Amino acid sequence: DQQVKQNSPSLSVQEGRISILNCDYTNSMFDYFLWYKKYPAEGPTFLISISSIKDKNEDGRFTVFLNKSAKHLSLHIVPSQPGDSAVYFCAASDLGNTPLVFGKGTRLSVIA
């Protein structure tokens, strides 16, 4: 039962262009969403989050958009840099009442 789905296992983007990573969820109780970045042999690193009271949160080159009616969120990285190449995990929880539920991840490759 995949409550958090990342349907694209991989994505390649040219340096300087926009990277868009998508995530869908099925549990309507989820109201807190996070993106983590993971390099090989390292733990997930928190990137950005959004609560369900907002539809957009921005932090530098990273913007997360939330569409509650579609149960969809996306992470935009612009401009993309080679150092952004990593696996990106979408995660969700129910206001801390449930532990984070992770998607399977999307491997982003930014090509110079």
Added chain:
Amino acid sequence: EPEVTQTPSHQVTQMGQEVILRCVPISNHLYFYWYRQILGQKVEFLVSFYNNEISEKSEIFDDQFSVERPDGSNFTLKIRSTKLEDSAMYFCASAAESNTEAFFGQGTRLTVV
């Protein structure tokens, strides 16, 4: 910058042996978690711990698993009798509050042979 540290980075053990994975969460955090990631699969929740007791656990966290916070700084995961399918990266995480982001350690790669 405060970080979650895990030791060892890699543990090889024989099937049936007990292993203890150690974690030092960020010092002012109150919520602690263990997750694991089997190679090629997604990050899976194992257990959460708050106020010196387990607050939630998944189906994976059966009687072979236990957690402890023995001294107020360490947070350990014990697997009593390891199985081949326990081979995975185990991640410890901590959070200041239940509804804030969790910070993850670098992980311990457990290999059961």
